[in-house]
Amino acid sequence: MQNCADILGHDGPFSHHLTGFAPRKQQQEMALQVEKAISEHSTLVAEAGTGTGKTFAYLVPALLSTEKVIVSTGTKNLQDQLFYRDLPLVRKALQQPGRVALLKGRSNYLCHYRLALYQHSPRVQNPALHKTLIKIQRWAESTKSGDTGELTDVAEDSPLWPYVTSTADNCLGQECPNITDCCVMKARRKAQEADLVVVNHHLFFADLSLKEEGIAELLPGANAVIFDEAHQLPEVASNFFGQSFSSNQLLELVSDIQAAIVDEAVDMQALGKLADQLEYTAKLLRRVMPDNSNRMTWKACRQLDGLTPALDDMAETLQTLLEQLEVGAERGKALENCFERCGVLYECFQKLTGETPEGFIHWVGIFNRSVVVHLTPMDIADIFREHMKSRPCGWIFTSATLTVANSFDHICKTLGIENALSHSWDSPFDYMNQSVLYVPIGLPEPSSSEYTAQVVAQALPVLQASEGRAFMLFTSHRALQEAASLLETALEYPLLIQGSMPRSQLLAKFRLTANAILLGTSSFWEGVDVRGEALSCVIIDKLPFASPGDPLLQARIDAIRERGGNPFRDYQLPQAVITLKQGVGRLIRDVNDRGVLMICDPRTLTKSYGKIFIDSLPRMKRTRNLKRVEEFFAAQTTNVT
Secondary structure, X not given: XXXXXXXXXXXXXXHHHOOOOOOOHHHHHHHHHHHHHHHHOOEEEEEEOOOOOHHHHHHHHHHHOOOEEEEEEOXXXXXXXXXXXXXXXXXXXXXXXXXXXXXXXXXXXXXXXXHHHHOOOHHHOOHHHHHHHHHHHHHHOOOOOOEHHHOOOOOOOOOOHHHHEOOOOOOOHHHOOOHHHOHHHHHHHHHHHOOEEEEEHHHHHHHHHHOOOXXXXXXXXXXXXEEOOHHHHHHHHHHHOOEEEEHHHHHHHHHHHHHHHHHHOOOOHHHHHHHHHHHHHHHHHHHOOOOOOOEEEXXXXXXXXXXXXXXXXXXXXXXXXXXXXXXXXXXXXHHHHHHHHHHHHHHHHHHHOOOOOOOEEEEEEEOOOOEEEEEEEOOOHHHHHHHHHOOOOEEEEEEOOOOEOOXXXXXXXXXXXXXXXXXXXXXXXXHHHHEEEEOOOOOOOOOOOOHHHHHHHHHHHHHHHHOOOEEEEOOOHHHHHHHHHHHOOOOOOOEEEOOOOOHHHHHHHHHHOOXXXXXXXXXXXXXXXXXXXXXXXXEEOOOOOOOOOOXXXXXXXXXXXXXXXXXXXXXXXXXXXXXXXXXXXXXXXXOOOOEEEEEOOOHHHHOOOHHHHHHOOOOOEEEOOHHHHHHHHHHHHHHHO
């Protein structure tokens, strides 16, 4: 019987059945280590450089395992890519018909009960929303899965989706009159029966914290859990192991109360007025928050004018509403559910607007139309370690960016991973001959008011030499906007600016537009795959240290310092290194790609910690001479012609 390395080798099924497949030593070695971790119920932490083929390296042993395997990846988009593109290829090559399933969070599935509840609601009767509602109703009659991703002509952020999907709060569970048609239950049953289940990190950790979304039922029978894009786990886990309370939860409750009144208690006008009052107080909470901030500490929020009266009004309204809902709960299941939710929200509101518990960061996320109050645990290592210990199976963590200066200490310490085998496989791409790292001479310190203007001035000749075909990655929206205004009149190449259109459209246009220059911030530093000449240059304005004004960062810094640690060395530097590695990973995506990486920040070479950044990147030619960059691109043009 062939082992995983043989299967991925020259004489294996992939070489014979997959066009363009080339065996890679790194991929074969990683597959053997994954196979071992699954069979021995051990822990593997694996960094696989760009081009290693880590997806096949874990899917082959996962599919060949005789027991259930859960694969969790970073986003819903990556989840769909894994399930609909990668899995079918591997299964075909292996001729392995094992049962596979895709499981998402419940808000990604149609709820037939809520669709019926809201079809006559005033909230969905304006012409634009009603037209969309008709599309959803027609799709609901034919869909087998109820996965909202099927309905591509309704925007993912359409305001209608919350009305026709459910949440843990508003689901009626076994008492739902449409339980036999429940799309969530069907998806869970399919996942229960499958040998391999594809989920995403948000779903995985939502369930670990809420015991609600179906993963808890899958884990006891799982032989392995594989986390792809594992570098994202600390942030996702921190969010879900904490607690939150949002004004949107209140608005959703209001909406459901009003719909339930129409359906079950049309005579309860006082209840409707209380719901209107709750809507007013939820919107008032947003109005007392500043418009020029997206995060604040709870301590700072408490100093805002108008906050205390707004919270008092909200508390009084919630309490009175709870009393009225208790009366209305006897009228029907929808109002009974609203009563239960109101009680939970009232309790959560009291906890999250009170004193800050020890060991937690108390902060507020401020958005255009909503406010979210968070309690985030300072340290998730103990929590996650206990979850791992309670489930004796194989645990595999993999990403292209897990090490800092060739060490796994940061990720293992953050997640509480113990007794793990760790291994890093370098990219098989020839970075030394395919790329150049350029750090220009003469730029001021990033704190200078002239810094972004100087970055643009230094980037212009590079962009001329590359003939566009570039990503410019920024660490702040302010710097991006300043650079965009300076570049608009300085270059003839098309500029594509983050925020001018949805991210997916921006990337599609970049791929199709010759010589384009795309300007982006954090969301373009990772998860973006542009192969070929369309992307031949990546320019990074600063080393991506998190903003010192971020209340979460400041709280972590204070906590680390109180414990006698070094916040910069223990947290800020490792986080920045991993982010930089993600950004650099956009440059070379294929064996034939060539390009220039321009890191503008002079601290890369002038500060002692700059060496840690450099040592964490692939080995490539380095220069501070613009002429060398121009010669590199000139040679590329000559080779093409």
